[in-house]
Amino acid sequence: NFGSPENPEVMWQFERAVTGLADGCLEIGIPVTGGNVSFYNQTGDVPIHPTPVVAVLGIIEDxxxxxxxxxxxxxxxxxxxxxxxxxxxxxxxxxxxxxxxxxxxxxxxxxxxxxxxxxxxxxxxxxxxxxxxxxxxxxxxxxxxxxxxxxxxxxxxxxxxxxxxxxxxxxxxxxxxxxxxxxxxxxxxxxxxxxxxxxxxxxxxxxxxxxxxxxxxxxxxxxxxxxxxxxxxxxxxxxxxx
Missing domain, CATH: 3.90.650.10 (PurM-like C-terminal domain)
Structure with missing residues (x-):
């Protein structure tokens, strides 16, 4: 969840978040099966703090x-x-x-x-x-x-x-x-x-x-x-x- 992508600072936050997630998944070997982004989360001109949310599913053998x-x-x-x-x-x-x-x-x-x-x-x-x-x-x-x-x-x-x-x-x-x-x-x-x-x-x-x-x-x-x-x-x- 992010503010307006029309704001260069918010777009920079979004780009950095996605790049960081990609780096982590590539390094550790975690596949990404899907994603969604919600923009324009703000009050007036004040955006929310950048809030990337990651859900990971694993298997417990025992x-x-x-x-x-x-x-x-x-x-x-x-x-x-x-x-x-x-x-x-x-x-x-x-x-x-x-x-x-x-x-x-x-x-x-x-x-x-x-x-x-x-x-x-x-x-x-x-x-x-x-x-x-x-x-x-x-x-x-x-x-x-x-x-x-x-x-x-x-x-x-x-x-x-x-x-x-x-x-x-x-x-x-x-x-x-x-x-x-x-x-x-x-x-x-x-x-x-x-x-x-x-x-x-x-x-x-x-x-x-x-x-x-x-x-x-x-x-x-x-x-x-x-x-x-x-x-x-x-x-x-x-x-x-x-």
Whole structure:
């Protein structure tokens, strides 16, 4: 969905979006079976933000090996796959808190995305991954919130090692929208095998927390503790402008 194509800026947005989608599909090998575009979405002369929407259909050979987006079990280790950079331009955090949507967007490495997808697939085939959630809008904080809310299982998280490894502050660690990242939960008995899988494929994996079925909150060590009821209420409420 885009504004008026008669506006050169909107047409540029559309061209860049289509080119980006084509590059991604060619790199990863995803066929495109159809498409549709809706123009002239605007109020007066003010267009909506460019909103490409992608629907992808895949096949799960064994439904018993499907990976949910939230954790269900107690004591699973939480890993962050990928690295975090100072990439807040265009993010939900920058737009909501600072009313700023300009600047250079996060870097996209399509080869890195392909490696990550292969890693998740291999972990699923070996039954090493109990849950997985991508990091996109809202960054790590949004993914953590949605993961605890999915089945109502709390978690304890720490960011110190992540901040030291990637050279970022707490706000960046929580809200950066760097691409090529996923959080996964791994049963303790499979921890060594999972680490070996990541090491063997050369993909960065950092343990950042543990699930806690006895807790009704999301705790980020030394920063805050949010009750699940409070998180759920915020999650169901629209974002207000800055």
């Amino acid at each position: 439904v018993a090996r499907r990976i949910p987006s939230g954790w269900q079990d107690d004591g699973d280790n939480i890993y962050l796959l990928g690295t975090t950079s100072l990439e807040l331009n265009g993010s939900a955090w920058a737009g909501t808190i600072h009313d700023h949507l300009g600047g250079r967007p996060p870097r996209v490495d399509l080869g890195e995305h392909e490696r990550l997808a292969a890693l998740i697939s291999a972990g699923s085939q070996e039954s090493l991954i109990a849950s997985a959630h991508d990091l996109s809008d809202g960054g790590l904080m949004q993914a953590l919130a949605e993961s605890v809310l999915r089945f109502g299982v709390g978690a304890r998280v720490w960011l110190s090692e992540l901040m030291d490894r990637d050279g970022v502050d707490a706000a960046t660690a929580l809200f950066s929208e760097s691409t090529g990242r996923v959080i996964v939960s791994v049963p303790r008995e499979d921890d060594v095998k999972f680490r070996g899988l990541c090491d063997g494929r050369g993909y960065p994996a950092l343990r950042i927390g543990v699930t806690d079925a006895s807790s009704s909150s999301l705790e980020v060590q030394d920063l805050f503790t949010l009750p699940l009821d409070e998180l759920r209420a915020a999650h169901r409420t629209p974002l207000l402008p800055a």
